[in-house]
Amino acid sequence: MNKFKEFRQARGYTQGQIAEMLKTTQQSVARWESSQAEPSLAALRDLAIIYNTSVDDLLGKSPLSNSVRTNSYFAMDGGDEHFWGHLGILLPGEKYSSWYPITFQAAKQVDAAIQRAGTAEPWIAVSTLNNRMLLINVPQVQRIYMLDDNADQVADDWELGWDSYQGHSLEVYRALAEWAMGFSEEDEQVSSETFRKALAHLIDEEGLTEDLVIERVVDTHIHFTSGQVRRCSPNERHLLEALYEVDTPSGQLVFNLSESDNGLTTYIPLNAVRLINMPLYQLVDAMKTEHEEYGRLLAKEDAEALLKKSGAGTVQKKRGRPRKG
Numbered sequence: 125m126n127k128f129k130e131f132r133q134a135r136g137y138t139q140g141q142i143a144e145m146l147k148t149t150q151q152s153v154a155r156w157e158s159s160q161a162e163p164s165l166a167a168l169r170d171l172a173i174i175y176n177t178s179v180d181d182l183l184g185k186s187p188l189s190n191s192v193r194t195n196s197y198f199a200m201d202g203g204d205e206h207f208w209g210h211l212g213i214l215l216p217g218e219k220y221s222s223w224y225p226i227t228f229q230a231a232k233q234v235d236a237a238i239q240r241a242g243t244a245e246p247w248i249a250v251s252t253l254n255n256r257m258l259l260i261n262v263p264q265v266q267r268i269y270m271l272d273d274n275a276d277q278v279a280d281d282w283e284l285g286w287d288s289y290q291g292h293s294l295e296v297y298r299a300l301a302e303w304a305m306g307f308s309e310e311d312e313q314v315s316s317e318t319f320r321k322a323l324a325h326l327i328d329e330e331g332l333t334e335d336l337v338i339e340r341v342v343d344t345h346i347h348f349t350s351g352q353v354r355r356c357s358p359n360e361r362h363l364l365e366a367l368y369e370v371d372t373p374s375g376q377l378v379f380n381l382s383e384s385d386n387g388l389t390t391y392i393p394l395n396a397v398r399l400i401n402m403p404l405y406q407l408v409d410a411m412k413t414e415h416e417e418y419g420r421l422l423a424k425e426d427a428e429a430l431l432k433k434s435g436a437g438t439v440q441k442k443r444g445r446p447r448k449g
Contacts, residue, residue, distance in 0.1 A: 178294040187411035204229035212269030224252040254291030264398040304337035347399040360410035
């Protein structure tokens, strides 16, 4: 069930105010909230930007969390998936830490995971509010900071990137990726004129180019224990498998981080890596694809079971008929 009404009320907007921002009618907003009609993708993207969340969270279908994630300070549903502060990671040989905005829930999970990390399970996984999923080999990093937003900044180590304070909605990163890779649509059903103008303003304000967006939004960054850093674009399914290996270790020795279209299989030993920095939107897409495939498999199995049951019943019924004569 969608979360349109919950988001609007949590942010203190009226249906009329949302309608005005989206250049639609109050009646349309009311029909969306009561599930009598569905907004276009363009309207969904606009709503996600207004509420600092993702389209998946608006629709109540996020594969990342049962609670609604938001880049804002407020908790949407009484949960902990709201902006809390920053995770800082200092790698050996680096002068400054890299800082990532995270939710309160992520902060608690990181703290617990670090306490558990050991020789047998040295890896932890952290999703951030600026489109990154971090796979961290804890013994191989120099320092990990957990900084509440209410606390003082770390002296001489507080260099934030273009989106490192609270991040953006995942829809912004998706749109940036589409723009950088030449998939940008002018269709008003995909993105509104307001959304496109806001995106163009962000690109101009931050001095973003196609190459920079591919580097910062689309690519995966692998930090090796040797100090080398490799940028690549692994198949989304392989990224998801790497995440599963960190979340539920099977004992495998390598990550398969092969790309989709170059015909080259790439295996990377786990113990050769300090950090894997992945694009979160790609993992979300892979999770949704996996859920859809699993749903189709279950539906097929149910249909086959029903056919078998119906067939068995028919045979039994035929066997029970009295013979003529």
